[in-house]
Amino acid sequence: DQALVEFGLAMGPFAVSDLAGLEIGWATRKRQAATRPSEERYVAIADRICEREWYGRKTGQGFYVYPESGKPYANPEVDVIIQEERQKAGVTPREFSNDEIVARFTTAMISEALRVLEEGIALRPIDIDATFLFGYGFPRFRGGPMHYANTVGVPNLIQSIETWSIEDAHFWKVPDLLSQLNKDSADIASLN
Structure with missing residues (x-):
């Protein structure tokens, strides 16, 4: 998100997803599951966030945590989900500029x-x-x-x-x- 905000977007894609409501994309992904091409790489991170009933701003957390007072911050629980999904997929993390x-x-x-x-x-x-x-x-x-x-x-x-x-x-x-x-x-x- 930070890279894209610095590029000039008002919000990054994860903040936008939290604002719109993560359950919207989740419902779409579930509807499309049967027709998703087998060669398409599927990343379940957002699904796992939704399984916890974290839908973004409306529930107080999603990719970010939204405290009642103060600024939103990256959800540390999402980092755990990302690490688990990386391990399942055999992905070695690397830095991206x-x-x-x-x-x-x-x-x-x-x-x-x-x-x-x-x-x-x-x-x-x-x-x-x-x-x-x-x-x-x-x-x-x-x-x-x-x-x-x-x-x-x-x-x-x-x-x-x-x-x-x-x-x-x-x-x-x-x-x-x-x-x-x-x-x-x-x-x-x-x-x-």
Whole structure:
């Protein structure tokens, strides 16, 4: 969360989940369980938080603890859950710099936005930027995720996705539209 707040978001994704209510995502994940692709890596951390009936702000704790007076703080019980889930999955923890956290978060967002364009759900990149700037609190000085993608560059986005796909080939796939832009030596703004 801290890395993304420093990037310019008003709140990080864990704080947003706590605000919205963790049970919302939990219900969705349970509904989708039967159709979840077997190759998709599933992380049960949020489910285990919900099993304790910790749904975020409304119950006083979730990813964070919300004391009646004072500032919220990271829930130490969640650290225990994370350690247990890591051990089950055989994951060796490592440090992530704030820059890498931001790069992975924004690249995932950009990839999904490009798929939204491919599917015709949005007409132009600028429509996605407007939605994120006015509806989701993307930092205005970054210009929206599609504008931000242009500052990163199409070749750099592809390189990052290909590098990370070694860890999780199901999640990290280069969107067809991004490959086409690279082939045409075009940027995302050219689609506006």
